[in-house]
Amino acid sequence: MKIYFAGSIRGGRDDGELYGRIISFLKKYGTVLSEHVGDPNLSLYGETKTSDVDIYERDVAWVEECDMMIAEVTTPSLGVGYEIGRAEALGKPILCLFRNENSERRLSAMISGNKNLKVFAYQTEDEIKDVLERFIPA
Ligand code: 6IA
Numbered sequence: 001m002k003i004y005f006a007g008s009i010r011g012g013r014d015d016g017e018l019y020g021r022i023i024s025f026l027k028k029y030g031t032v033l034s035e036h037v038g039d040p041n042l043s044l045y046g047e048t049k050t051s052d053v054d055i056y057e058r059d060v061a062w063v064e065e066c067d068m069m070i071a072e073v074t075t076p077s078l079g080v081g082y083e084i085g086r087a088e089a090l091g092k093p094i095l096c097l098f099r100n101e102n103s104e105r106r107l108s109a110m111i112s113g114n115k116n117l118k119v120f121a122y123q124t125e126d127e128i129k130d131v132l133e134r135f136i137p138a
Helices: 016-026 052-065 078-089 125-135
Strands: 002-006 068-072 094-099 118-122
Touching: 002 016, 002 052, 002 078, 016 068, 016 125, 052 078, 068 078, 068 125, 078 094, 094 125, 118 125
Parallel strands: 002 068, 068 094, 094 118
Antiparallel strands: none
């Protein structure tokens, strides 16, 4: 099972550690192609050896290769939205996780209104584990 995990990078790293914990859990089910998304040391704007063109081309190739996408969508991110759209166009199963602890923040209608996506609103990390267990085929 090849899983693409999508989570905000330049959109903001507030949930970076949470992404790391979700990725560790997902590894139980297969290979997480985009493991770097959960790297707590990922610098937002710092110098990297990889150019933006290389990042884009590598990530799109992984979206094409994956068997399913899990996206944490609480922190709004252009890149995550783009990846979801690409995966949807390819017919991949997509689960979006949204933490609805804060009533001021509402999920984009482009995600919550899309019947091709499974959107799960959660409050605790334990709920994430339960939904992943149900979403990912054994
Ligand atoms: O717009 P965002 O940066 O928030 O987009 C985040 C999404 O795009 C993630 O799900 C990643 O799969 C992908 N992505 C965006 N930037 C990178 C990246 N940058 N490396 C790998 N995947 C990326 C390297 C670090 C850079 C910020 C200096």
